[in-house]
Amino acid sequence: MTALADTRILTGRSLRHITRSPDTIITTALMPIAFLLLFVYVLGGAIEVGADSYITYLLPGILVITIASSVSYTAFRLFMDLQGGIFERFHSMPVARPAILWAHVLTSLLATYVSLAVVVLAALAMGFRSGAGIGAWLAVAGILGLLTLALTWLAVIPGLTATSVDGASAFAYPLILLPFVSSAFVPTDTMPGPVRWFAEHQPVTAIVDSVRGLLAGETAGSELWVALAWVAAILAVAYALAMKAYRARIARTR
Amino acid sequence: MTAAAIEISGLRHAYGDLEVLRGVDLDVARGSIVALLGSNGAGKTTLIRILSTLQRADAGRASVAGHDVAAAPAGARAAISLTGQLSAVDEVLTGRENMLLVARLRRVPDPGAAVDRLLARLDLAGAAERRAGTYSGGMRRRLDLAMSLLGDPPVILLDEPTTGLDPEARREVWAAVRELAAGGTTVLLTTQTLDEAEHLADRIAILHEGRIIVDGTLAQLRALLPAPTVELVEKQPTLEEVFLAVIGAKPAKEAS
Ligand SMILES: Nc1ncnc2c1ncn2[C@@H]1O[C@H](COP(=O)(O)OP(=O)(O)OP(=O)(O)O)[C@@H](O)[C@H]1O
Ligand SMILES: [Mg+2]
Numbered sequence: 001m002t003a004l005a006d007t008r009i010l011t012g013r014s015l016r017h018i019t020r021s022p023d024t025i026i027t028t029a030l031m032p033i034a035f036l037l038l039f040v041y042v043l044g045g046a047i048e049v050g051a052d053s054y055i056t057y058l059l060p061g062i063l064v065i066t067i068a069s070s071v072s073y074t075a076f077r078l079f080m081d082l083q084g085g086i087f088e089r090f091h092s093m094p095v096a097r098p099a100i101l102w103a104h105v106l107t108s109l110l111a112t113y114v115s116l117a118v119v120v121l122a123a124l125a126m127g128f129r130s131g132a133g134i135g136a137w138l139a140v141a142g143i144l145g146l147l148t149l150a151l152t153w154l155a156v157i158p159g160l161t162a163t164s165v166d167g168a169s170a171f172a173y174p175l176i177l178l179p180f181v182s183s184a185f186v187p188t189d190t191m192p193g194p195v196r197w198f199a200e201h202q203p204v205t206a207i208v209d210s211v212r213g214l215l216a217g218e219t220a221g222s223e224l225w226v227a228l229a230w231v232a233a234i235l236a237v238a239y240a241l242a243m244k245a246y247r248a249r250i251a252r253t254r
Numbered sequence: 255m256t257a258a259a260i261e262i263s264g265l266r267h268a269y270g271d272l273e274v275l276r277g278v279d280l281d282v283a284r285g286s287i288v289a290l291l292g293s294n295g296a297g298k299t300t301l302i303r304i305l306s307t308l309q310r311a312d313a314g315r316a317s318v319a320g321h322d323v324a325a326a327p328a329g330a331r332a333a334i335s336l337t338g339q340l341s342a343v344d345e346v347l348t349g350r351e352n353m354l355l356v357a358r359l360r361r362v363p364d365p366g367a368a369v370d371r372l373l374a375r376l377d378l379a380g381a382a383e384r385r386a387g388t389y390s391g392g393m394r395r396r397l398d399l400a401m402s403l404l405g406d407p408p409v410i411l412l413d414e415p416t417t418g419l420d421p422e423a424r425r426e427v428w429a430a431v432r433e434l435a436a437g438g439t440t441v442l443l444t445t446q447t448l449d450e451a452e453h454l455a456d457r458i459a460i461l462h463e464g465r466i467i468v469d470g471t472l473a474q475l476r477a478l479l480p481a482p483t484v485e486l487v488e489k490q491p492t493l494e495e496v497f498l499a500v501i502g503a504k505p506a507k508e509a510s
Contacts, residue, residue: 006359009355009358009359010359013344013347013355016347017346020346084342084343084345085338085340085341085342086342086343086344088338088342089336089338089342089401090359091308092306092307092308092331092334092335092336092338093335093356094328094331094359094360095331095359251310
């Protein structure tokens with residue numbers, strides 16, 4: 001009970017960091033929107049995806065990029081807490097310890113949902129249309145939320161271990177690039193052998209394909225289960241490693 | 255119930271090969287103010303961090319308000335409040351928001367009133383609505399201290415609480431600390447300014463080469479030195495002279 005109350009209090013605190021500097025949400029949404037514009041109005045004409053509209057094909061991958069750039073702020077905020085000593089203040093107080101990290105994770109989840117909504121609205125303005133019902137939209141929100149949780153716990157690791165601000169945020173770059181080698185922008189069958197094999201067997205493709213299917217109003221196929229398995233596996237591994245980094249951090253004599 | 259609010263016995267701590275604490279014994283009576291003196295690097299911060307459950311000792315025991323810091327850290331955390339050597343405030347939040355955050359985490363009844371009282375107390379009421387990131391070093395220090403006083407913890411640990419404060423702010427902090435002790439709160443503080451120990455503390459403990467080599471009242475410490483030389487005016491040895499004598503250092507020559 002007190003752990004829940006502590007989590008609520010501490011989440012309120014870090015959400016306030018975001019409302020104080022809304023640029024973190026804007027910056028998070030800005031890059032994906034720039035990608036949307038670039039791919040739809042500059043490159044899209046030359047890309048053949050066999051779908052009605054390129055933006056409808058493109059959006060799921062852009063949403064994954066939005067998540068990747070959003071979670072990197074968790075690493076940043078956690079790093080700043082450690083630097084400033086407030087992390088240790090909480091640890092010397094009668095505060096449920098899991099609440100200290102969970103507050104950052106829940107903050108990331110909420111902030112990411114806001115950024116995702118902004119990106120979807122921008123896509124609607126650029127002509128994205130979906131015939132998906134409320135159930136499919138909820139499923140999309142669920143799988144993207146799980147992915148956000150998984151990547152946020154991944155972001156906790158550099159947040160706890162980095163020795164500089166840049167180090168804390170740099171881990172997001174490979175995550176942002178991963179969608180490019182997936183079915184997010186072009187169908188994988190246009191890629192040469194080994195790249196194609198990688199693209200077809202990496203998690204972004206499974207996630208993007210499932211989200212695309214759900215938004216197109218198709219009944220969920222096997223790729224949805226593959227995507228869920230990937231996300232659950234990343235979540236489990238990231239959480240375990242984050243807890244390990246946390247224990248090492250608080251055991252470390254400064 | 256034991257009489258001492260802080261009990262430390264045989265406490266040892268090493269960083270790799272560097273043995274910082276080599277068997278520290280110290281009791282702090284409830285409601286008293288004890289100043290822990292020691293040169294830079296003597297291990298004062300290490301000792302405070304062990305008492306705050308931020309660091310584990312290699313050997314020995316330490317307890318606060320009857321809670322062993324290693325075996326019952328949750329109880330210990332509920333009993334203490336720490337003002338660390340580096341101030342730990344949230345720079346994005348205002349002074350009042352920082353205070354309210356701690357008040358809520360400590361489940362202080364009527365947090366708003368408690369916060370206002372302490373902000374006024376440490377002369378921060380005027381800056382309460384400003385972000386802590388815009389505070390001067392001294393203001394930040396006072397905010398840090400005010401945050402520690404919320405919720406009336408029975409034991410307060412202060413690591414160099416007045417470093418960086420101007421004389422007036424220092425006196426405000428001293429007054430706040432004295433008032434706390436008068437109300438029954440136990441205070442263990444470290445300090446570099448011997449003057450502070452002389453004016454504030456009921457007892458003074460000197461940490462040197464990993465042990466508490468002296469622990470007593472100012473009068474008891476003075477008695478450690480040979481009788482004051484009788485010249486025209488009898489001069490009491492200052493704590494500085496006592497300190498340097500017991501750690502075996504030569505007083506620095508006054509630049510003339
Ligand atoms: N994390 C650490 N790793 C290695 N050595 C450390 C660590 N923390 C402290 N030390 C060393 O332990 C010794 C005691 O440090 P501590 O900070 O406890 O001293 P202090 O009495 O508080 O000093 P000061 O008056 O300068 O604040 C110093 O020699 C310091 O360099
Ligand atoms: Mg120190």
